[in-house]
Amino acid sequence: MGRSLDDVLSQLPKARRLRVETRARELADQVESLAELRRMAGKAQVEIAASLGVKQPSVSKIEKQTDMYLSTLRSYVEAIGGELDLIVRLPSHAPLRIEALGDITAKMVAGVASKRQASRAKARAT
Incomplete structure (x- = not known):
């Protein structure tokens, strides 16, 4: 035996x-999937659909997607009673939590624009 x-x-x-x-x-x-996450939260697709303002087949489609907008994922997670955190892990830093993707993007774009302006000003001066 x-x-x-x-x-x-x-x-x-x-x-x-x-x-x-x-x-x-x-x-x-x-968890392996959104469907498993939903089941762990004790919710049915119909409940999620009502919370999202869509029909049940749309929830099924969301659960089967392999790629989606972060806003869709955030809405889904909130509909099951959760909160979505976006964590970035870089080799030389402690984990970084992104609070608002739009704000960070705007800051990055502004930073790139100001660097370009400084570069152009420097090039004109020489």
């Missing part, structure tokens, strides 16, 4: 067993 998973885990050194259990919890906290 084969051994159970509990038997195998109980034979591992404590540090290794803790790493396995931690990773198992991390994997359990991940």
Whole structure:
């Protein structure tokens, strides 16, 4: 007769067993799809549709999409009672939370424009 998973885990050194259990919890906290996320929130597609002001087939379509606007995703997450956070991880920085994508884009565009103006002014001066 084969051994159970509990038997195998109980034979591992404590540090290794803790790493396995931690990773198992991390994997359990991940979701594969919006539909799974909705089910975890205890909502039906009909409820989400009513909240979004669309018909149920539209919710089904959203859940099957592989690419969508952030605004669509944010609306969907809010309809199931959640909040969407956008986190950027760069190799040399701590994780950065983007609060308002439009504001950041406007600041970046303004920064690029002011750099171009400075470059042009410098070129004219020489």
